Amino acid sequence: MTTERHIDFREFPSRAELAADLAARTADALRSEIADGGAATLAVSGGTTPKLFFQELSKAELDWESVTITLVDERWVPETEERSNARLVKQNLLQNNAAAATFVPLVTDAGSPEGGLPEVQERVADLSGPLTVAIIGLGSDGHTASFFPEGDRLEDAIDPTGKALVVPMRAPAAPEPRITLTLPTLVAAGMLVLHIEGDDKKRVLDKALRGEDALEMPIRAVIAHSPRPLEVVWAK
Numbered sequence: 507m508t509t510e511r512h513i514d515f516r517e518f519p520s521r522a523e524l525a526a527d528l529a530a531r532t533a534d535a536l537r538s539e540i541a542d543g544g545a546a547t548l549a550v551s552g553g554t555t556p557k558l559f560f561q562e563l564s565k566a567e568l569d570w571e572s573v574t575i576t577l578v579d580e581r582w583v584p585e586t587e588e589r590s591n592a593r594l595v596k597q598n599l600l601q602n603n604a605a606a607a608t609f610v611p612l613v614t615d616a617g618s619p620e621g622g623l624p625e626v627q628e629r630v631a632d633l634s635g636p637l638t639v640a641i642i643g644l645g646s647d648g649h650t651a652s653f654f655p656e657g658d659r660l661e662d663a664i665d666p667t668g669k670a671l672v673v674p675m676r677a678p679a680a681p682e683p684r685i686t687l688t689l690p691t692l693v694a695a696g697m698l699v700l701h702i703e704g705d706d707k708k709r710v711l712d713k714a715l716r717g718e719d720a721l722e723m724p725i726r727a728v729i730a731h732s733p734r735p736l737e738v739v740w741a742k
């Protein structure tokens with residue numbers, strides 16, 4: 507993989523400016539999809555980075571009733587737990603104007619992601635058509651979504667020709683079992699953005715760009731298979 511041309515790197519002067527710009531562009535993409543087809547879908551990541559972006563986006567003026575929001579990946583924990591990505595989304599994104607959006611969780615009452623898979627698969631299939639927007643993050647080990655190095659289903663999740671929309675995932679670095687949208691589901695999104703902040707994440711990205719082994723650093727699979735240079739937004 508030759509590196510730099512596979513990403514479109516945008517640096518922002520501050521995290522606040524990044525959040526405002528990303529929220530404005532996400533809102534524009536959702537608005538234009540609603541204008542074209544009557545509905546739009548947004549998949550967001552959990553973790554710590556997206557909070558400010560969620561808060562900005564929640565205030566955007568658009569027809570939120572026509573928007574379905576889901577997650578790029580989820581930890582298999584109840585929504586009452588701090589580590590639940592659904593909880594983060596409900597507390598920070600499904601607020602203000604965005605409270606009118608429909609949220610599709612990736613967790614069910616089943617005791618495991620393997621047990622809940624058929625239902626989650628059906629929910630994601632019902633989103634119908636490619637995602638309008640997907641925002642992904644990056645872990646210090648090079649994971650994105652729940653594409654973890656040494657993940658038990660990593661090869662299935664990052665198979666560019668795979669037919670699955672979602673797969674369960676267990677990995678040494680993940681404290682709990684996960685469920686994740688797959689590589690083909692993510693790279694089909696009309697707008698796909700990698701949102702990272704801080705020097706450490708920039709170093710992780712630089713390392714990913716210097717190598718090719720996607721099993722070692724799974725973000726490489728997204729960079730390699732994105733139909734456009736992967737857009738990366740970064741602020742110190």
Ligand SMILES: O=C(O)[C@H](O)[C@@H](O)[C@H](O)[C@H](O)COP(=O)(O)O
Binds near residue numbers: 551578579644652
């Ligand atoms: O549920 C999750 O943990 C994620 O969706 C995950 O892929 C995340 O985006 C990265 O781990 C970065 O996380 P931070 O933003 O917390 O650094």
